[in-house]
Amino acid sequence: MSIDPDTLLGILAMAVATVACRLVGLLLPAGIEWRGRLAAGLEAMPPAVLAAIIAPTLLATGWAETLAGAAVVVAAWRLPMTAVIGVGILGAAGFRYLLA
Amino acid sequence: MSDSRLSRSASPLTEFREGVLTTLPAIAAAVPFAVLIGALAVDKGLSVVESGLMSALVFAGASQFVALEGWTAPAPWLALCLTALAVNMRHGLMSVSLVRRLERFPCWSHPVVLFFMVDEIWAFAEARAARRPLTPAFYAGLVTFFYCAWVAGTLAGAALGGMLPEPKAFGLDFTFIAIFVVLILGFRARPGFVLTILASAGVAVTVDLLWPGPWSIMAGALAGILAAAFGPRGRAA
Numbered sequence: 001m002s003i004d005p006d007t008l009l010g011i012l013a014m015a016v017a018t019v020a021c022r023l024v025g026l027l028l029p030a031g032i033e034w035r036g037r038l039a040a041g042l043e044a045m046p047p048a049v050l051a052a053i054i055a056p057t058l059l060a061t062g063w064a065e066t067l068a069g070a071a072v073v074v075a076a077w078r079l080p081m082t083a084v085i086g087v088g089i090l091g092a093a094g095f096r097y098l099l100a
Numbered sequence: 101m102s103d104s105r106l107s108r109s110a111s112p113l114t115e116f117r118e119g120v121l122t123t124l125p126a127i128a129a130a131v132p133f134a135v136l137i138g139a140l141a142v143d144k145g146l147s148v149v150e151s152g153l154m155s156a157l158v159f160a161g162a163s164q165f166v167a168l169e170g171w172t173a174p175a176p177w178l179a180l181c182l183t184a185l186a187v188n189m190r191h192g193l194m195s196v197s198l199v200r201r202l203e204r205f206p207c208w209s210h211p212v213v214l215f216f217m218v219d220e221i222w223a224f225a226e227a228r229a230a231r232r233p234l235t236p237a238f239y240a241g242l243v244t245f246f247y248c249a250w251v252a253g254t255l256a257g258a259a260l261g262g263m264l265p266e267p268k269a270f271g272l273d274f275t276f277i278a279i280f281v282v283l284i285l286g287f288r289a290r291p292g293f294v295l296t297i298l299a300s301a302g303v304a305v306t307v308d309l310l311w312p313g314p315w316s317i318m319a320g321a322l323a324g325i326l327a328a329a330f331g332p333r334g335r336a337a
Contacts, residue, residue, distance in 0.1 A: 007150050010175025014167055015157040017184035018191070022214040025195030034200070040292065041329030045197040046226040047287040048300040048324025049190055050280045052317045053219065055301035056308035057277060068274055069281075076281045085125055088278030092271030 064095035112237035119241020122228070126220040127246050129275030130161070131253040132267035137164050138257025139264055144171040148258040155254035159247065160218060163187035166314070187314040193321055194222045201229040205236050216243040220276070223283045230287065292328045299331075300324025 034042055058069035068091035075087040110118075134155065141151035146168075158164055163184045170183070195214050202210055217225075221242045228234055257264065267273060287293060304320025 002147055003150055003153070004147075004174075006174035006177070007146060008153075009177045010167075010180045011150065011154045011157055013177040013181035014154070014160075014163065014184040017181045018158050018160050018163060018188045019215060021185065021188040021191040022195050022217050023211060024192035025197070025199035025214065026210060028196060028199065037329040041325040042197055042200070043290060044292060044296045044325050044328030045193055045321070046223065046230075047284045047290070047293065048296050048328065049193055049317070049321040050223060050284050051297045051300040051324060052304040052320025053190070054277050054280050055304040055320060056316050057273075059301065059305045060308050068271070069277065072274065072278050072281050073285075076278070076285050081279065081282050082125060084282050085129075085275050085278040088274035088281075089271040092274035092277075093269070094271075096269075096271065 062099070064092065064099045067095045068092040110235075112235070115235045115237035116241040119224075119238040119243075120245055121241075122224050123220070123242045123246050125275065126224070126279060127249045129272055129279075130220070130246065131249050132272050133161055134250045134253025135257035135260070135264055136267060137161065137168065138254040138259070139261055140165070140168045140257075141171075141254070142258045142261055144168055145173050146171075146258070148255060151258035152251055152255040155251045158184065159216065159250060160184070160188055160191075161250075162314075189314070190219075190317045190321060191217060191222075193318075193325075194219075198222060198225060201225065201234045204233055205239075209236065213239060216247060218246075220279065221246060223280065227283050227286050292331055295331045296324040296328045299327035 054069075058065055068088060071091040072084060072088045075084045079087070137155065138148075138151045141154065142148065146154070154164060166187055167180050167183050170179075194217060198214070198217060199210065202213060205213060221239075224242055225234055225239060228238060284297065290296075300320045300323055302320075303323035304316040307319040308316035
């Protein structure tokens with residue numbers, strides 16, 4: 001149960017880098033007007049970032065992930081969140097087992 | 101969802117509870133990964149306290165994984181710093197977007213809000229803000245248990261060590277995929293939605309194939325944002 005100074009320094013370095021990324025939004029001048037293309041780009045940010053996070057897993061990992069991803073997308077069109085999660089877990093576990 | 105029965109001026113307690121309920125599936129999915137990170141950290145020579153400290157201070161799953169997989173002693177602080185920067189760069193975009201939703205938050209709280217802004221919490225907050233004003237109580241509900249579960253899970257994993265199964269084997273990583281897909285589709289009424297998704301996913305996959313690592317997220321996200329900004333608009337041209 002000790003804290004090694006080098007490890008602490010490493011953890012702090014990671015923390016500083018992470019917090020710096022997360023605080024970027026505070027650098028924007030207050031009262032900035034979001035209009036036109038700027039607004040359109042910002043409005044698209046949530047789906048754009050989320051799609052970029054999951055796309056490589058779904059499309060560039062293997063058939064199991066792609067098939068499970070397709071099942072999730074179909075399920076998400078109709079079903080509530082918990083059901084979609086169930087489809088995702090079963091789909092991923094099942095296809096990985098079958099295609100392993 | 102019980103959204104419709106809530107008036108605009110829901111009490112803070114109601115808002116807090118809504119936040120907690122929203123984040124429960126993500127907590128259930130995050131805990132196995134926190135446990136795995138704790139076990140991995142101990143395996144790489146960190147103490148239990150250090151493992152917990154990392155989860156408490158860094159609080160960013162993906163970058164913790166990447167950092168621990170390449171961990172050497174003594175810890176290479178500069179390399180760790182750069183790794184965390186690269187993996188978490190997307191949070192810069194997220195914070196630019198989220199800051200616009202904080203009208204109801206006191207100024208001093210903005211850095212605190214952003215400290216706790218991991219992917220899931222950000223995504224839930226954005227999805228909420230698209231439908232109604234984001235409140236401090238709701239955000240606190242999102243954060244409180246998620247954060248505690250993350251740190252507690254890491255400590256548990258560090259204490260238990262390497263006798264745990266890999267969550268991916270049970271498809272648990274697809275909890276996050278499912279949550280993100282649902283949240284993405286929640287934005288489907290927005291103009292330019294399809295173009296944004298195609299650009300973002302296409303570029304992310306291409307970059308990932310050419311250059312595996314954290315860059316695919318930033319590249320894809322920027323492509324989607326640019327496509328929305330400069331592509332044809334659904335509404336008036």
